[in-house]
Amino acid sequence: xxxxxxxxxxxxxxxxxxxxxxxxxxxxxxxxxxxxxxxxxxxxxxxxxxxxxxxxxxxxxxxxxxxxxxxxxxxxxxxxxxxxxxxxxxxxxxxxxxxxxxxxxxxxxxxxxxxxxxxxxxxxxxxxxxxxxxxxxxxxxxxxxxxxxxxxxxxxxxxxxxxxxxxxxxxxxxxxxxxxxxxxxxxxxxxxxxxxxxxxxxxxxxxxxx
Amino acid sequence: xxxxxxxxxxxxxxxxxxxxxxxxxxxxxxxxxxxxxxxxxxxxxxxxxxxxxxxxxxxxxxxxxxxxxxxxxxxxxxxxxxxxxxxxxxxxxxxxxxxxxxxxxxxxxxxxxxxxxxxxxxxxxxxxxxxxxxxxxxxxxxxxxxxxxxxxxxxxxxxxxxxxxxxxxxxxxxxxxxxxxxxxxxxxxxxxxxxxxxxxxxxxxxxxxx
Numbered sequence: 001x002x003x004x005x006x007x008x009x010x011x012x013x014x015x016x017x018x019x020x021x022x023x024x025x026x027x028x029x030x031x032x033x034x035x036x037x038x039x040x041x042x043x044x045x046x047x048x049x050x051x052x053x054x055x056x057x058x059x060x061x062x063x064x065x066x067x068x069x070x071x072x073x074x075x076x077x078x079x080x081x082x083x084x085x086x087x088x089x090x091x092x093x094x095x096x097x098x099x100x101x102x103x104x105x106x107x108x109x110x111x112x113x114x115x116x117x118x119x120x121x122x123x124x125x126x127x128x129x130x131x132x133x134x135x136x137x138x139x140x141x142x143x144x145x146x147x148x149x150x151x152x153x154x155x156x157x158x159x160x161x162x163x164x165x166x167x168x169x170x171x172x173x174x175x176x177x178x179x180x181x182x183x184x185x186x187x188x189x190x191x192x193x194x195x196x197x198x199x200x201x202x203x204x205x206x207x208x209x210x
Numbered sequence: 211x212x213x214x215x216x217x218x219x220x221x222x223x224x225x226x227x228x229x230x231x232x233x234x235x236x237x238x239x240x241x242x243x244x245x246x247x248x249x250x251x252x253x254x255x256x257x258x259x260x261x262x263x264x265x266x267x268x269x270x271x272x273x274x275x276x277x278x279x280x281x282x283x284x285x286x287x288x289x290x291x292x293x294x295x296x297x298x299x300x301x302x303x304x305x306x307x308x309x310x311x312x313x314x315x316x317x318x319x320x321x322x323x324x325x326x327x328x329x330x331x332x333x334x335x336x337x338x339x340x341x342x343x344x345x346x347x348x349x350x351x352x353x354x355x356x357x358x359x360x361x362x363x364x365x366x367x368x369x370x371x372x373x374x375x376x377x378x379x380x381x382x383x384x385x386x387x388x389x390x391x392x393x394x395x396x397x398x399x400x401x402x403x404x405x406x407x408x409x410x411x412x413x414x415x416x417x418x419x420x
């Protein structure tokens with residue numbers, strides 16, 4: 001639907017919002033009209049927050065996670081196990097794993113995965129910095145937690161080749177039928193993998209604190 | 211899902227986006243991470259546009275439509291028919307009607323409809339200003355284009371009572387079965403109304419330029 005805007009500034013604002021992923025012109029207009037109805041102070045805070053995120057948010061120089069400080073609070077936490085590094089694609093994955101409250105090691109955010117189709121090669125990722133961390137000697141295990149796509153597998157393999165000379169264990173996330181899911185609805189690849197990589201019942205039970 | 215943010219500023223930005231209608235925390239996070247990946251200049255423009263909409267967008271002093279100037283471009287357009295005023299609830303309705311390219315009169319944006327449930331009374335709307343426009347004498351027809359809800363009907367009736375002393379025709383939008391819709395799927399109220407308010411075929415044909 002074509003829109004006839006009565007204000008150039010309104011149109012600009014709608015165009016800006018419509019550049020966001022998943023936001024079309026119609027939704028963008030609704031958002032802008034909503035903002036127009038809010039208090040001056042609230043809208044000012046909104047605008048200023050957007051200005052600040054680019055100016056002030058930095059990435060942790062150790063793990064490349066988003067941070068307000070030079071070293072993020074996970075890397076700076078002395079209770080976290082620095083000998084285990086979980087390699088993830090993005091900071092969203094860090095959040096997901098943190099939410100499980102099951103992981104006490106540290107992270108390494110790659111900033112993407114190797115994807116020739118999108119023009120992303122190893123040099124675009126934080127791989128040198130990962131190797132440097134492993135080389136420094138403190139690390140004993142690297143957990144590869146990338147997505148199970150072709151690009152994820154390629155990246156896993158690339159990292160494996162770069163790190164295999166170092167005295168570290170390289171592991172990947174367990175893949176299998178999700179807890180609560182019926183076997184009959186699981187796809188064959190997942191079900192097949194979960195049979196191949198079956199785990200000792202006693203071990204699992206113990207890990208869960210049983 | 212609870213989120214564990216690694217940056218207070220990131221969290222603030224997500225919270226800000228999550229105040230927008232229809233945007234949850236998860237979408238808000240996706241939007242903020244998207245912005246973080248953009249060029250500094252683009253994000254700066256985005257933030258500044260938001261700051262400007264509240265500071266610079268004003269409402270037309272004649273029709274209360276959103277405008278960059280004191281009198282909006284519709285009211286200022288000397289080719290528009292100033293004797294016909296279409297009363298709408300919001301500026302979105304102005305856009306919808308403008309998009310039809312079938313209307314050459316002017317508008318009056320009420321800024322809402324009378325809704326005791328939401329605490330909106332006649333005094334919260336631009337009704338005094340509407341009456342003043344009608345009183346001034348230039349207007350010959352007022353088209354009520356409010357929604358067909360109980361609140362819309364109440365508002366229509368209220369406006370009718372206020373304006374009926376003036377020498378103006380008060381009309382409402384034609385309601386009926388939408389063009390292209392099958393009769394069997396139309397609701398009874400709409401279908402009933404479209405039979406009651408049936409129009410001369412010849413007249414309609416002529417209005418369409420036939």
